[in-house]
Amino acid sequence: MSEEEFEVLFEILRSPHISVNKLYQRMKGRISKARLIKILRNLNKEGFLKVERDPRHKQKLHLRVSEDVERLAGSLMGALSTLRDTSVANQIESLLNTYHELASRVTRPELRDFLRSLIKRQVDSLITNIL
Numbered sequence: 001m002s003e004e005e006f007e008v009l010f011e012i013l014r015s016p017h018i019s020v021n022k023l024y025q026r027m028k029g030r031i032s033k034a035r036l037i038k039i040l041r042n043l044n045k046e047g048f049l050k051v052e053r054d055p056r057h058k059q060k061l062h063l064r065v066s067e068d069v070e071r072l073a074g075s076l077m078g079a080l081s082t083l084r085d086t087s088v089a090n091q092i093e094s095l096l097n098t099y100h101e102l103a104s105r106v107t108r109p110e111l112r113d114f115l116r117s118l119i120k121r122q123v124d125s126l127i128t129n130i131l
Contacts, residue, residue: 001113004031008039009048009065009114010121013073017052017062046110068108072115075102080122088126095122 001009011026012018018026020040024033031039040063043049048069054060065073079098080091099119106112 001110001117003117004035005039005043006114006117006121007031008036009043009069010118012049012063013065013069016064018064019054020061020063023063048110048114068111069114072102072106072111073118076115076118076122088130091126092123095119 007030008023008027011023015022015026020037024036027036040049040051044051048066050064050066052062052064054062064070076095076098079094086094096119099115103112103115106115
């Protein structure tokens with residue numbers, strides 16, 4: 001999974017049922033609209049995304065992550081939320097332990113890549129907060 005694909009997927013994870021135009025507005029300056037559409041098609045083809053048509057507006061699409069991605073991210077964030085008051089070292093250790101536990105159950109290498117990128121993002125965020 002490329003960095004751009006992860007960024008797009010992470011933004012959709014943060015904002016479920018986001019429209020393509022809203023997503024583009026949030027990603028503007030980091031990625032072109034043509035590249036965004038290409039990434040969305042690829043993520044949908046690989047099973048990371050679910051695309052739903054708006055019943056009131058036939059051209060509008062809503063994006064959300066697949067159940068697998070949502071479950072993995074939820075497990076990871078749940079582990080992190082229980083440790084908010086502990087030291088950064090304990091939080092990182094818990095994240096890594098959770099990663100190993102979750103990665104051992106994941107059979108798709110693409111999902112494992114997403115999980116790895118999500119861990120990197122969380123560890124980076126924890127380290128940035130203390131600097």
